[in-house]
Amino acid sequence: MSPTPRPLKLACLACVLLWLSGCGAMDEVPDESVGPNPKGPHCAVDQDCPDPALFFCDSATARCEPACLTREDCQASRRGSYALAACDGDGGPGCQCDMNRCVPAVCAADADCGADAVCRNGACVAPPSESLAASCEVTPDVVVGAPGLAVDLQVWVRDARGAPLVPRDGVTWEALSPSVVGGGAGPRGRYTLSAPSAEHAAVSVRVGDAACQARVTVLSPDVPAGGVRVLVVDALTGRPVPLALVVVSDDDGDVAAAMVTNADGAAWVPAEGDVALSAFHPDFGYLTLSRHDASDFRDVRLALRRNPLDRFGGVQGRFPSVVAPLSTATSLQVGLMGMSVPGLPSELSPESLLGPEREVSLPVGSGQTRVTLPSGSALWLTGAVAPDVAAPGLAGVCAEPLPGVVDAELATRTGACGTRTVWALTGALPLKDLPLNVLEPGMDPLLQLGRLLPTSTRFVSALARDASFTLAPTPGILAGEPDVSAAEFAQAQPFGAETSGVRLSFPFTVRVPPLPQFRGTYLDRTYAMATVAVPGRGLVPLGLGAAANVAPADPNTDADARLGRPGVVAVRMAPAHQGLEGQPYRLVVSASSGVRAQDGAVATSTLVADLPGPKFDPDGLRPVEAGLSFLSVPEFVRYNFDSDAHGGLDGRELQAEVDARASLVRAEFTNRAGRRWTVLLDPDAAEDGVVVPRPPPGVEDRTYDVALLGTRARLQVEALRVRGLDPRVGQGPARLAAAVGPGMERLADLTDAVAVVGLGRPEVTWRHPEVDGQRLARGSAVRVSVSGFRLGTQPGGEGQVRVTLRGGVGCQDHALFAAEPVAPGRGEVELELPPSCSGLGVSLVATLVDPEGDPLRPLVSETRQVDIP
Structure with missing residues (x-):
């Protein structure tokens, strides 16, 4: 199976939701009351309502809805006999005026609740006691490294039912040996590796009666002269990778030295001067540091990611029936379920991100239309049985016992299990608000939904923070043609029958920096996604928005029809909830070339910025500033797949011109089995040209497809701006991979801009x-x-x-x-x-x-x- 390239993997959930919303003329039944106060009578115009100043006639439901222009319009002092109980309850947060509707307000942080309460699941409640803690988990739970390596730890706490618990106080951190120094406060700790030691329990965390530990291995500080010590670890579990082949190659790409890693994942190889340093393991993506200065950086840490399609699995089951504060009696319900994304989205295969595709039939007018959707999408009418969905997950740590898993640590080290955060977005899009041409050829469903969702008050987010699952060998993988549609999802989706969700109750706008160009044309669409970054789990989407750039095609996004201002994107999001409270928010803004060019090239430029928190600004009067600028897309990329010189390039030579502000370049080859070879180089080396090493005998050459001999693999080139790396002072890939450097595992956390061009396979x-x-x-x-x-x-x-x-x-x-x-x-x-x-x-x-x-x-x-x- 040949993976289908997706230009905006970070924002893929929106695409599915709009496809689902693209149903044609279906009779809509009146909405039920949002809160405990019933709606007004049936109506045709606003004047049919009891008081046109306090109600409006919803044309979709033909019922009177509580109306407002300001928050005060929702309060009893203004509404008098038409007061809304949900807006004037004792001690509650009251209501907001959202899209001219009075809706219950939602808290976003403890600071919203006063000194004696905390914000949990969008509501102000009494602080949970640490005495409720029944179990805990430290992430990362295994650390291997050299003295001086600093590690950030996070503790996750659960109650006796296994539900997430976020205590405000009562978390105690302790170093158990001289191998680490440091401490912690609240749910986070920071420790530095110190005295050499074999693997042992080095850090303990106690919350009430629950205790958990992190195991640490500290390597010797001594590295023999004349070579490089390379530590190879699993990027998503921290475990060492034994039996990895570490290879030193010369300028021509020929093997100069090789050594296999030991049980600690370490190997010493002789090397001097500038070399290519590679790590090969059949279960992981290959990684090459190009033009590595072996005389200066003699202690290196390489973090590999497992082949994304060798094993497949996740959770499946009926889409969760979210209890929404703004539910509708009988309307078109749409939804998507997925799992958190660890690392950069480009490091995943489309199948691992979206799941296997399936064809579904949608009612359009009096007929049916068939569309292809990812497995996590859902469409149903309120009152009907929600359809089954499946969400794939990436290998990681087994956080709890699973059926069929006898040895959790062995399953973790072999990539047979994982723990991620499962998320679900669900809601209703009134048919009257849908464009009539939503299913016309050439329409961008992602763009359409990004425009519609910020204006809807009916979408809800549901989360399951600690979802564990197993993964099994993917059917067809032995032949190099993985068929994820035939894979089984052994675990049931973790949401209950009536899951309590949190409404996407924070509308705001994002000011988009000037858009870059690709082949002389400005990127023509922009997508903004609000996420929460979860240590050990990855990014979890909480909201989104989108804007086009066609009228005119210039550096600014088109003016929003409601806001009327170019250069801004309207977004709607939920606050962090279900145990993710207190974790940092991230705003991901991606500009895309949209439809792929004739040669299959896809251009994307993305910004990742800290988001202080959800803000309620429905009129967009205070746009969120990304504070960054887009990187230009790498347009001039050439690679000679042949071993002999051809077309002005040496054999296996790669050249790329990237934005001068980039600090790192990644070239990724991906074959049909989803197996990758990533080459890291600094921008100057990319412009001069580097030779991709020849693999040693017996090692698969992943620049080609094994299933189709002689067929080139797909090539993608990324320019990244990474905090803490400056190639002008010698801090490129070597600094990132240094034993006590920023850490390749933290590349996604350190990257604030990335520009990508994906080249098609001829x-x-x-x-x-x-x-x-x-x-x-x-x-x-x-x-x-x-x-x-x-x-x-x-x-x-x-x-x-x-x-x-x-x-x-x-x-x-x-x-x-x-x-x-x-x-x-x-x-x-x-x-x-x-x-x-x-x-x-x-x-x-x-x-x-x-x-x-x-x-x-x-x-x-x-x-x-x-x-x-």
Whole structure:
């Protein structure tokens, strides 16, 4: 299976939700009351309501709704006999005026609740006692490193029912040995590795009667001269990776030295000067530090991530029935369920992020339309049974006993289990608010939903902080063609029958910096996602918004129809809840080129900024400032897949020009099995060109596809701006990977901007004739489809299609060329056979060639055999 590239993996949930909302004319039934106060009578216009100043007529429900312009309009002092109980309850937070509706307010932090209360699940409650703690977990629970490595720890606490507990006080941290120094306050601790030691319990945390520990291994501080010590660890569990092959390669990419890591994940290899330093393990993505100064950085820590499609699993079950404070009696319910994303989204496969796709039937008008949706999406009518969904998860630590798992530590070290935060977004989109052209060809559902959701008060977030699951070998993985649609999800989704959610009750706007360009055109759409960063779990989405950039196409996003100001995006989010209170918020703003170019290239530039917290600003009067600028997209990227010099590049040489503000470049090769090879280099080295090392004998070359010999893997190049790294003072990849450096595991936390270009894999496919043995008339036209390749012999084009004729009479070695597509953007060319060519079993060989007519390396071709009477 060939993974489908997705331009905006961080914001994928919005796309699904809008597809679900794209149903056509379906009768809508009146809403029920939001709060305990019933709605007014049926109505046709506002004047039918008891008091047009306090009610409005909802045209979707034909019922009177409590109306407001300010918060005071929701209070009893203003409403008199039409007071709303939910807005004037004793000790409650009251109501907000949200989209001209009176809705119950939600707290976002303890500071919103006063000295004697805390904010939990969006409500002000008494602080939970630490005596309720029944169990706890420290993350990371295993640390391996050299003296001087600083580690941030987090403790998660659960009560006797296994529910998340966030105590305000009563957390005690203790160092159990001289191997660490440091301390903690509240749920967080910071320790520095000190005295060398074998693995042992080094840090203890106690909350009430619950206690948990973190195990630590501290390596010797001594590294023999003349070489480099390389520690290889699992990026998502902290466990050492034994039996990894550490290789030193010279400037030509040839192996100069190699060594296998021991039980602690460490190996010493001889190396001097600038070398390429690589770690290879069949279960993990390969990693190469290009042009590493082995004389300066002699102690290195490499963090590898498991092959994302070797094992697959997660949770599945009926979509949770969220009890929403703004529920509707009978309306179109939409939802999406997924798991938290650890690290950079580009480090995941689309399947691991979205789940296997499935085709569903949606009612449109009086008929049905079929669309393909990820497995976590759901669509149903209120009162009907919610459909089953499945959310995939990434390997990690087994935080609790699981069926079929005898040894949790062994399962963790073999990638057979994981623990993530499961999230669900669900709500109702009134059909009257949906664009009539929502399902027209060319419409962007992600963009449509990003515009609609911030104006809706009916979406709810539900979370399950500590969801553990197993993963099993993916069907077809042994043949290099993983089929995730056939994978089983062994664990049930963790939400209860009636899950209490928190409303997306904080609308605000984000000021978007000037948008970058790709191939001379400004990126034409922007997506903003509000998330919470959960240590050991990853990013959890809490809200979103979107804006286009087409009227006009300039550096600013288009003016919002409601706000009327260009350069801002409206967002709506929920506060952190269900045990995630107190964790930092992150704002992710991505600009995209949208529809992929003819050559399959996808351009994205993303900012990740700290978000102080949810804010209620429905009119967008105080936009959130990202405080950053987008990086320009790497446009000039070249790689010679061949081992011999070709096209002005040495064998296996990579070149890329990136934004001067970038501090790190990542080139990722991904084959059809989802297995990767990541090359890290600094921007200057990328511009000069580096040679990707040749793998040692017996090691799979992941720049190619094993399933299809001679086929190149997909290539993606990322320019990252990483805090603490400055290539101008020698702080590039080597500094990131230093034994006591910032840490490759923390790359996502340190990155505030990333610009990505994903290059397509050149492919050629016959359209006509469709099958071998087809009969053609003499001089007839044939048609070939091209993808992942820019047709054209002028600057900007990558080449043309050559069709070579073999066999028959008057055909042998006759070559036809085409460089212009039959229609813009279609990637199809048409060629006319010579009238003199005839015969049975004539071979038509379609090959992609460069502008000079030389075949691409490796060869990209496809053959048809036809009869020409």
